Amino acid sequence: MTERKPVGFPFETWIDRQIREAEERGEFNDLPGKGKPLPGLDRHLDEMWWIKQKIESEGLSMPLPPTLALRKEAEEALAEARGARSETEVRQIVEDINHKIREAIRTGLSGPPLNLMPYDVDAVVSEWRGQR
Template sequence: MSNISTVFEQLAEQRIREAMERGEFDNLPGRGKPLKLEDDRHIPEDLRLAYKILKNADCLPPELQLRKEIHTTKELLSGIRDTEEKYAQIKKLNYLIMKLNTMRRVSPLLEEGQYYYDKVVDRMGSSRERK
């Protein structure tokens, strides 16, 4: 059996080389760009098809949508200077993190950490003192 597969591999390689020499691969979409290979190892096998359908429909699963919102809120926090506005965003961030943690049903040791207002105020106060 391995003899037959070797013959097929050699035949396939030969045809690929001939097609390359004729330039049949020169104008393919995405030429010269890295392949976009999807890594779905972390998704349970029974959910992979559903996730792929959601992705193709440009929809995110709820957990990923929450993670995206948490990431956006964290980025927004870094640019806020007003203490009250920062506090409001931290409350929102903590709510989103709590929602994500309850959704995931994992050990509390693996939960996403929340942000605390006192730490922010202390840090902001110490940074103002340095100026």
């Protein structure tokens, strides 16, 4: 499809002709997935589905803004504390993330609002004990 559209030839007609001729030459016969349903047709997709799919298929990653990265780290720390082996370990994990949260509140981070307060260490420990 290296030829240029002839002057005075409508785009739609010219494109239709290019597709028809390619089909006649069999250029679409060996495409991967031919005759198979399109994946994901049955699920609801948000408006950014194609960007997310492209990022995933290319193996790309995008760094989170600092506030969102800290929120994610805080969630992971809380999950880690719930699975800790000892009360001392729970306290250390929660105190470490609380230090980072306090520092972020004190200095401010770029990105969306942090909306995160330090965890109550005793409450997390009490929850941990309840799971044992």
